[in-house]
Amino acid sequence: MSKAWELFADDATIIAARVNGTLKDLSYDVAEGDEVEGVAIDSADGRDILRHSTAHVLAQAVQQLFPEAKLGIGPPIQDGFYYDFDVPTPFVPEDLAKIESLMKKIIKANQKFSRRVTTDADALEELADEPYKVELIGLKGAGTDGSGHEAAEGASVEVGAGELTIYDNLDRNGEVAWKDLCRGPHLPTTRRIPAFKLMRSAAAYWRGDEKNKQLQRIYGTAWESQEELDAHLHRIEEAERRDHRKLGRELDLFSFPDEIGSGLPVFHPKGGIIKREMEDYVRQRHIDEGFEYVGTPHIAHESLFHTSGHLPYYGEGMFPALDVDGQDYRLKAMNCPMHNLIYRSRQRSYRELPLRLFEFGHVYRNEKSGVIHGLTRVRGFAQDDSHSYCTKEQAPDEVKHLLNFMLTVLKDFGLDDFYLELSTRDDQKKDKFVGSDEDWASATKVLEDVANETGLELVPDPGGAAFYGPKISVQAKDAIGRTWQMGTVQYDFNQPAADRFNLEYIAPDGSRQQPVMIHSAKFGSIERFLGVLVEHYAGAFPPWLAPVQVQAIPVADAFNDYLRDVAQQLRKVGVRVEVDESDDRMQKKIRNAQLQKVPFMLIAGGEDVANGAVSFRYRDGRQDNGVPVADAIARVVAAVESHEQV
Known part of the structure; x- marks a missing residue:
């Protein structure tokens, strides 16, 4: 026998050993035949x-x-x-x-x-x-x-x-x-x-x-x-400087009024612009990817969530029952049970599958006060929630479709450094999950195979699955290297089952078959995604997301009318622009625009007016003088349409 440290005496970085797969102190007695690996x-x-x-x-x-x-x-x-x-x-x-x-x-x-x-x-x-x-x-x-x-x-x-x-x-x-x-x-x-x-x-x-x-x-x-x-x-x-709660106040994006309650944000006009841009983008992307837009209510009979299995397995995360005419209702914490009712509203054929339903579903979760954190952990939020109903044979391609969709969404918002996490059942606590061993094995294999095909790193997350099936989540790194869990794809063999919603489709041979249900949220929640973006960009959004895309700054009041006309031309091509007609001096106006992280400033004085031009200033301080108005407008429009940072 020898001590583990003797095997690594020449390497000062080794501080422990893995012996036959188990972590040990360097003082551990290593026997002949043991497999020993140094831990740096x-x-x-x-x-x-x-x-x-x-x-x-x-x-x-x-x-x-x-x-x-x-x-x-x-x-x-x-x-x-x-x-x-x-x-x-x-x-x-x-x-x-x-x-x-x-x-x-x-x-x-x-x-x-x-x-x-x-x-x-x-x-x-x-x-x-x-x-x-x-x-x-x-x-x-x-x-x-x-x-x-x-x-x-x-x-x-x-x-x-x-x-x-x-x-x-x-x-x-x-x-x-x-x-x-x-x-x-x-x-x-x-x-x-x-x-x-x-x-x-x-x-x-x-x-x-x-x-x-x-x-x-x-x-x-x-x-x-x-x-x-x-x-x-x-x-x-740097994280403190980028804190979205701090920047949310400074940029007048959102707030959390005490009168409404903890974890329930309100969006101010500028924050509302960003939120609307996000919604418009992802709504159109879903339509382009073959989804049909639906809408469901915020509350439902409590029995619905017993049918789905959420109350027995997720009841602590839901708000208490509401008494409506002597019946118990619940604020919904998820949209899937209602989408199942839409699917079940009429007979479905295999020719309709995959059937893809999508909505901005506002849900409510009874988070403990100690975990609520700005927009990234709230009690009320909107999910860009989708559910795909398909045959078991179609499931791998549908998962691949959803995963590719999700990754392109993240890239369009400037998040392009990510890995995947595969959340599976905890086999030591099977009572916390529904379904047979065979169901879990086949569903997990589908997700794992598709994830591996992407070539991205796949990290195991044992025990992290939802009660109804395994999931893939995208873990994205922001500008300072922090990792955030973003969108998810979840394989559900529970809710379509006969003892749940009894979802069926007519197969080519005329038999009734049970579809697979695949959950997916590309943002996860709009609120959380927005909070992550605020921190990723430190509030300096790319032009397409910026609440104010152009700040027009007159050198003196005499040039207000000129810049009002320039602003009107910008609005006609869809650009969000404000003219600073305050009593502040020009340098103060520039400083205010920089503090508000406006992407572009158009400055005009006497020479600019005479030449039909503006001084084109970027938020990082770069400036081009004497830019013709038409060229300045084209420059702004191109930057907005590119969805890139400037």
Whole structure:
């Protein structure tokens, strides 16, 4: 036997090992015949190990500074980590500065992460002063807490179904400086943490359940180099600058009035222009792709959603029942049940398939207040929702058609860096999904085969499927590299079934057959897509989407009439234009147009009027003087029609 670290002694980037497919510490004993692979610190697994190890250092520093603190859990998360603590008073920024300073000393001390196996009984005795750890030990291997809830948010880093382990942080003398219940693996030593920063603190319910005690959560981030940390912090600064909620106010696009309620946006005239352009575009695209436009109401008898299966499997996401004349109605959270009724309204022939229905369906979902976020997570939104009804044989081509449709939509809106995610059933929790193993296998294979044909990266998402079938989602990267889930294609063998809507078509041999139903939303939701676009473009929309495409700026009041006439010519060819006739000086008017991120400014003074021209200014500051009015108009029209950024 040899230690895993001996196999990678010459590579300083290796911080753990994958032995026979399982992540292990570098101190793991490797036997002859084991398949061993090094885990680099800059890999996905490596970063998780780095961040989880840094979370341990955070917890050690907190308990040294605040001895009364009780430990919750401390998992790695996307781009960082957190640790929860039960403390008498909330942390303040000054506390975080002290904690971060002590963490640096712990890292410099080069403490060793040492794993040891223990029994449940010994762990309960050793950690008797840590009530939350004791609770996790009691839940070890249970999976749920007995009421159907997950045993603990992030608890997989603490306990599992196998052996129980504790990690000791050993000082230079081999003495235990600190310890924590943990599955690991960890870095070899604290000195292997190259760069980290604590970000903020916030309240968080124990195990993510609002019925439990509220703890204090400290968030941090850790990276494989100072350069990567600096780049991450820069991305955060850029994300804050692009925050669609902030830009929505500054550009007068939308708001969230308290009088209406949380997660229910209203669009102002300028935001309404963008929304209308998006709707007009995607409506015409659906028509071009063979879809028929339909419309359905916002509420329906509760029984409809029992038939579809949504109330039994998705009831928590729907608003409570409304009493209408003694009957229970529900605000719809999805459009598909009503589209099924349109399909079923008359007998269908195989000659009609695929039958493609589409609408802007406004739906309502009872999101918890803690997850509502601007336009990207709301309670009321419009979906560009479509449903294709086809034979099983037609399903692969229909999925391909929908996926290509979706990708071209994203490209037309300036999003062209994406990968695909395949969400499948969690086979350990089959009770949360409907359908046979055969149904799931065949549906998943259709989606997987089509996704692979695109040549795009396909990332598995086990357990992420809807209750009625698997789905492909497009994960698109924005201008600063963040990933957003955009449109989806979902294969549904549930709702057409005889015990649901009993959808049928007459086959060529005269028999009645069940169609396949394929759900698709290209934007996902118009509100969310618009929020993503605001951040992608930092509010500087391409001309075709900009609320005001041209700002006409007279050098003095004497030239107002001239620019009014130019503006009228622009409006005749469909350009959105405003003339700034305010009392502000010309430079202030230019500055205002730049702040509003108007793509083009047409400036006119005496020489321009004499020559029938304008000074053509772009929002980035470039300017062409003496451009004939007709040429300026043609330049604007060409930019709008190209759908490109300028």
